[in-house]
Amino acid sequence: MVLVKDVYEIGEIPPVGVVPKEMYAQVIRPERFGEPKDAFQVEKVATPTELGPREALVMVMAAGINYNNIWAARGMPVNVIKAREKQGDTTGFHIGGSDASGVVQAVGSDVTSLQVGDEVVIHCGMWDENDASVTAGKDPVFSRSFQIWGYESNWGSFAQFTKVQAHQCMPKAKHLTWEEAAAPTLVGATAHRMLTNWAPNSVKKGDVVLIWGGSGGLGSMAIQIVRELGGIPVAVVSSEDKFAFCEKLGAKGCINRKDFDHWGMMPHWTDDEAYGKWAKGAREFGAKLWEVLGERRSPAIVFDHPGEDTIPTSIFVCDTGGMVVICAGTTGFNATVDLRYLWMRQKRLQGSHFANDEDANAFNQLVRDGKIDPCLGDTYTFNEIPLTHQLMSEGKQPLGVMAALVNAPREGMKDLG
Ligand SMILES: NC(=O)c1ccc[n+]([C@@H]2O[C@H](COP(=O)([O-])OP(=O)(O)OC[C@H]3O[C@@H](n4cnc5c(N)ncnc54)[C@H](OP(=O)(O)O)[C@@H]3O)[C@@H](O)[C@H]2O)c1
Numbered sequence: 001m002v003l004v005k006d007v008y009e010i011g012e013i014p015p016v017g018v019v020p021k022e023m024y025a026q027v028i029r030p031e032r033f034g035e036p037k038d039a040f041q042v043e044k045v046a047t048p049t050e051l052g053p054r055e056a057l058v059m060v061m062a063a064g065i066n067y068n069n070i071w072a073a074r075g076m077p078v079n080v081i082k083a084r085e086k087q088g089d090t091t092g093f094h095i096g097g098s099d100a101s102g103v104v105q106a107v108g109s110d111v112t113s114l115q116v117g118d119e120v121v122i123h124c125g126m127w128d129e130n131d132a133s134v135t136a137g138k139d140p141v142f143s144r145s146f147q148i149w150g151y152e153s154n155w156g157s158f159a160q161f162t163k164v165q166a167h168q169c170m171p172k173a174k175h176l177t178w179e180e181a182a183a184p185t186l187v188g189a190t191a192h193r194m195l196t197n198w199a200p201n202s203v204k205k206g207d208v209v210l211i212w213g214g215s216g217g218l219g220s221m222a223i224q225i226v227r228e229l230g231g232i233p234v235a236v237v238s239s240e241d242k243f244a245f246c247e248k249l250g251a252k253g254c255i256n257r258k259d260f261d262h263w264g265m266m267p268h269w270t271d272d273e274a275y276g277k278w279a280k281g282a283r284e285f286g287a288k289l290w291e292v293l294g295e296r297r298s299p300a301i302v303f304d305h306p307g308e309d310t311i312p313t314s315i316f317v318c319d320t321g322g323m324v325v326i327c328a329g330t331t332g333f334n335a336t337v338d339l340r341y342l343w344m345r346q347k348r349l350q351g352s353h354f355a356n357d358e359d360a361n362a363f364n365q366l367v368r369d370g371k372i373d374p375c376l377g378d379t380y381t382f383n384e385i386p387l388t389h390q391l392m393s394e395g396k397q398p399l400g401v402m403a404a405l406v407n408a409p410r411e412g413m414k415d416l417g
Pocket of ligand 1: 213214216237239327352354
């Protein structure tokens, strides 16, 4: 590892293989927890140069923006800094960022899959390879050691350098700019696992798939993955001006959720009047879905993440033998289920969380093959990383996914050239 300058300015690309002593980072500290615009601040910190045998240090060219660092900025539902202190972390801060494109600058002593100078994107699944369940051959996402890099772990992509496990690095699609490449991996790999990993309820040719938040990060990737697998995506959004975006990605049609008002936890089944009103709303939503499809077919898979607001309807409209798959509870965690629909129609409610190497690489291959549009809504500067999270927390972000330039000096660059 060659040490040349003590610190490089943002946008000033250090030579391949060079690691400065210090780096700029967008840092969250507990005393700033709250609104994302206030929680992040640019600080100069020591570059994490100590690498374990299977780790790598990547120079971040661009970072993708995700919802998880809104949670980190708020310090809830988990204070990620305190949680890490229990595991021995003494930094007292959080450097978030769970998506990146960049260049490998250094590798640990046992790394054979990567070389200094490799251009990569990074998936955010980390785990202890010596964990008993991993060595026993179980899916590492089930391991107790599983962590989301740049959320549960420190040293994420909102800094000039990021420390990762080598297996997280995947080849960057050459046809994409740094900012396009940085944008889709977290949401895309998550969506890929949700739609393909839960056999027998994986997307099959001709399956109808209902996708909440079709113009958001997860939703825009889910529409395209379903399209590629031969399914029929139908998107739910909150205004008609988002319909064209979803349809261009492959949605057969869209539903405006603002046309309905039965959202949230279900009324108790003994409250005939309130329950009847809820059931009417759910039936009307189901009828709208058939109208959009042009046939009376129910979704084999419902792709959910809003959670509390939407789960009762997702379970209601899902086909007999179908699956509601969920990876978040953005609107709340008390998802209510009328068990009669679940058992009589033998539906499945399946939790899903990020991805393993196979899921992430399968998604990345679709990106490299040019089959997935990264849906980069807008590109921001390094200093605007707090703003991007504020916009997202207020639902004011552009359609698709956001990215911020870190070491890339300008938009449009596809390599170090
Ligand atoms: N477990 C995991 O591995 C994992 C991975 C990725 C993301 N997540 C989580 O998944 C959630 C979504 O992430 P994202 O990146 O897709 O966020 P996003 O880009 O902000 O998209 C979320 C979409 O949800 C829709 N929405 C908002 N409120 C809603 C409501 N009350 N009912 C129905 N839909 C609503 C919005 O679309 P409309 O307003 O147009 O309906 C929005 O576009 C976040 O909580 C994130 O942390 C979890």
